[in-house]
Structures are given as C-alpha cells and as structure tokens.
Amino acid sequence: MPRLDKRAGDVLIWFLLLTAPYWLPAAGSYVELGTRVVVYALAVTALNFLLGYTGVLSFGHAAYFGLGAYGTALTIKYLIPSTPAGMLVGIVVGTAAAAVIGPMIVRLRGVYFAMCTIAFGQVFYFIAFQWFSLTNGDDGVSAWHRMPLDLGFTSIDILNNSTAFYYFALIMFAICAAAMAFLLRSPFGHTLVAIRENERRARFLGIPVDRHIWMSWVISCFFVSIAGTLFALMNNFVDPRALRWDQSGNFVIMAVLGGMRSFWGPLIGSAIFLVLQDYISSHTENWMSFIGLFFVLIVLFFPRGVLGIMRRRPLS
Amino acid sequence: MTQLLLFNVFNGLIIGAFYALMALGLSLILNLSGVINFAHGGFLAIGGYLAYTLQPYLGFWGALLASPFLVALIGIAIERVLIRPLYGRDPLYGLLLTFGLAFMIEDGTRFIWGAQSLPYQIPGWLAAPLSSEYFFLTGYRVFMMILVAAAVLGLFVILNHTRLGLRIRAGTLDLETVSVLGVNVRVLRSLNFGLGIYLAGLAGVLAVGMLGLQPTIGDNLIMPSFIAIIVGGLGSLPGTLAGGILIGVVSGVTTVFLPSASEAVMYVMMAAVLIVRPRGLLGEEGRF
Helix, strand or coil, X not given: CCCCCHHHHHHHHHHHHHHHHHHCCCCCCCHHHHHHHHHHHHHHHHXXXXXXXXXXXXXXXXXXHHHHHHHHHHHHHHHCCCHHHHHHHHHHHHHHHHHHHHHHHCCCCHHHHHHHHHHHHHHHXXXXXXXXXXXXXXXCECCCCXXXXXXXXXXXXXXXXXXXXXXXXXXXXXXXXXXXXXXXXCHHHHHHHHHHHCXXXXXXXXXXXXXXXXXXXXXXXXXXXXXXXXXHHHHCCECHHHHCHHHXXXXXXXXXXXXXXXXXXXXXXXXXXXXXXXXXHHHCCCHHHHHHHHHHHHHHHCCCHHHHHHHCCCCC | CHHXXXXXXXXXXXHHHHHHHHHHHHHHHHHHHCCCCCCHHHHHXXXXXXXXXXXXXXXXXXXXXXXXXXXXXXXXXXXXHHHHHHCCCCHHHHHHHHHHHHHHHHHHHHHHHCCCCECCCCCHHHHCECCCCCCCCEHHHHHHHHHHHHHHXXXXXXXXXXXXXXXXXXXXXXXXXXXXXXXXXXXXXHHHHHHHHHHHHHHHHXXXXXXXXXXXXXXXXXXXXXXHHHHHCCCCHHHHHHHHHHHHHHHHHHHHHCHHHCCHHHHHHHHHHHHHCCCCCCCCCCCC
C-alpha cells in the first residue's frame, strides 16, 4: 500500500472535515452523522492519548464521557441555561472524578488496570441509573436543549442550524486535537511514550512513572469529558447508556480500528465504525450481533487498524 | 427486624455464592490465559436457556447435569477457534474479542428464545418454604447453596488433588516451564477454559430457577464478579471465593439499612481495598 505523505494526509483530513456539511448530503448521508463522527473522534483521540501513547489500557472511559454529558445536561436544565456554563460544569465534573479515581488505579498494570477501570466506570452508571430524583434514571435527562452561543456582539444559532453546530463541534475538536498533539510533542509526551515502550527502563532513568500515568489519565479524561459535553449538546438529551461499559468498549474498538499508534487513527476508526453502525442499525434488528461480529473480526484479522496497516510497522 | 436482617443476610449469601461461582470461572481463565472473559455472563445465559430447552426431555435433574457440560463444550469450541490466536498478545485484544462475543451471545439468545422473560419450572417440593417463620428459606435456595458449595469443593479438589489441577496451578505460576516439562499447554488451556465456562453454565442453570430467564441475565452478575476478583485478590482462587461471598453479604446487609446503596457499596469496598491493600485480600504481592 502506498505510504501517505504525512503533511498531505493532514491537509486531506482537514479539507474533508471542513467541507463535510457540503459533501455529506451529496453522499447520501446527513450532517448530524458528521457531527457524531467528530464528537466520537474527540473522545477516542482522548482515549488514545492514554491507550496508544502511554500504553495503559482503560476500559472505563465512558464514565468520564458520561459525566461530562450529565454535568452539561443538568446544568443547562436546572441551573444556568447557557451552553458554555453547561460545558464548563460537565468538564469540571468529569475531570475531577478522574483525578480522584486516578490514584487508586495508577499503581495497577495491564489487565488488572483494565478491570478496575471497568468496575469504577460502572459506579457512575449506577449513580445515573438509581439517583432517580436528579437524573430521571433509565429514562434520561430530557426536556432541555443547547442554547445559542452569545458572543456579545452577535449570537450564533447552534440550536436550530445543524451545520453551525457541526462547525462548533469541529472547532472544539480542532482545539483539543491541537492541544493533545502539542502535549505529545513536548518532553512530557516523549516521556509517556518512553513509559509505554519500556516502563522499567523509564523507572531506572528516574521518571516518576505512576505520577506520569496519573497525569496522562487525567488529561485523557479531561478531553473525553469535553467530548461528553458535546455529546449531550448534540442529542439535547442524555441517558445512562452514555456512560455504560459498552460505550467504553466502542471507544476502544474505534481506536484499534483506526490504528492506535497513529494520531489520526481514532478519527478514521470512529468514522468507519459510526457509518457502519448507522447503516447496520437501519437495516436489521440484530445489529448487536453484527457489531459483535465486527469486534471479533477486527481483533482476529485487523488488529493494527487502517493506519497501522498503511504504515506497516510490526505490532509491539 | 432480626427476621429482615436474617433474610437479607441469607439472600446476600446466595447472591454472593453466584458471584463467587462466576468469579471463580473468570479467575481460572484469567490466571492461566491472561484473558478477561467478558462473555462469561453470556455463557451463564446459555446455560440457563439450554436447561430450559432440555428440561422437557431430560427433566429437572437431567437438565441440571447436562446443560453446564454442553456450555463447557461450546466454550471449548470457542476457545479453540477464537481465543487461542490471542494468547501472548496485548490483553486489549482478548478483552475486545470477548466483548464482541458477549454482544453476539446476548443477541443470539434473544433471537433464538425471544426477548421476553421465560419461567423456569423447579420441582414443587423444592420450591416450598422449609419453615413458616423463616419463609425465605425455600428448599430451592438451600439446595442451591448446597450445590454451589459442592461445586466449589469439587473445583478445589480438582485443583489440589488431580494431575490436571496441579498443571493448572503450575501453569498459573510459570506456563513456560510447564510447557518445557512436556505438558501440552494448548490442551491445558482448553480444559481450563472449559472448567471456567462449566462454572458459568452451572451458575446459569441455578440462577434461572430463582430469577427466571432473560437474555440479559448475565449482565447483572458480571460486574460484581469483577469486583469479587479485585477484592479477593488477583491470582488467588480462595480470595476470589471469599471476595464473592463477602460482597454478596455486605450488599445484602446494606439492603436492610439503605436499599438504594446496595449496588454502590460493592464499589466502595473495591475502592477501599485498592487504597489499603491493592493486591486484594488474599492476593500475592507483586503479581500485578
């Protein structure tokens, strides 16, 4: 397969993202699907900060995604009817929860880490499910909607104009992706990769490994909670499924599908996964079987993902 | 009050026994193969549904005996085809594969047996309460406790007093050496996987007698089983057993005082264990 020039790839991706509202309807799709891809791409890129670049397997990221979503929804519904305020609360709640849980799990490794992140993730699912008076339980938080963005001199109607909301989500994605790319190029990012490649050697070099993993975990959950707030705004609704373990599994499979070792892998993975999910669920009732089969096939035949195969590097 | 407390303690014991049965199977597979079997709840559901289908032909006892064996055979077949290629690879892949498998099994059971819950017949003399004062002590519940205890006992006898058990325990510590000593590791892993799945199938048959059949029946048991393993200590089967029963009873007692927290209390226990003793109650130092 041809080796894509890196700069050309970046330009192509940004070009496609920026023009999506114009070519998506022509391609027989709709703008909302593009928004969903961007939101999930942000969540999966954030997960991949931890998974692909730090080499730590989290299977519970849906919790912080969902906390961001619930924080936003409840703030807009009950406290302040303002989109930025809702987002701010969502991000703070998600990140704070991750910061508190982090120290309990950063000492663990491998499967054990994964198992604990799953279990801790479920705590928030149960809270959202059972705190009926606040969250309305299984029925979810409805009867609210995102508010137009008030910039002082003008107001942007992201509520009724789905193209405007797409660009809003894209701008958030661009800022977060740039921030993560910047972090990964910094000495801190190189340290994370060093931990991934050889933890023992990193430890001998005097790197405080646990603290770095904790930081990487919190940064990753910070960005995933931003994706969560966008998710709530996108749907004008949130229910406990946003933070259940199958959501975490979807994030991980999207990262694997696109390629965990590539920065753009998560974007490509979520685009393929969501388009496929959209197609399958509108054609059959047994979509769960197909998604499950999809998981199995990717793991068995496609473990390096799309970009991994294009780069042809051996799997570590 | 005492009766309510007793009722919930007993209930917690039963639920805890289920958690333990599930968690022991998960632990066996995890220890030897390094795979977290997300589909374990799915195998439990298959166990229940197969028993439901077999019951008209084999009767209650026949179904109870046959169903877990069939589930174990299905498990071994799946291990051979799907899970074997993943050994030695990043644990991520095992998780994702069994995760997809869990989806397929849940959807498959829904497709074959329908989404609505089905009743499961147990013999009348087992369903009756043993005492009028302690109404909750039905014969079936006591019977379940005895059977779970027998299964756990049987498992520990296999592990401690047979050649297979010796190899499983040795393989848990150092699979490479076991392989070098001439043991067929592939077969060992298959049998071990089958043993773990057998326990899930048995839990399934027993659970449907109490809870009835529905495709998602395994979902509610899988997370507590994870917690049981974490609380009990990774790599320690007695720890897993203790962890399962402990969280069951604590959650049962919590139901008396604060019903809405009965789920949350398990997670609180897990957090407490991870802070105070990250290796778990009976786990070995430095294993993970």
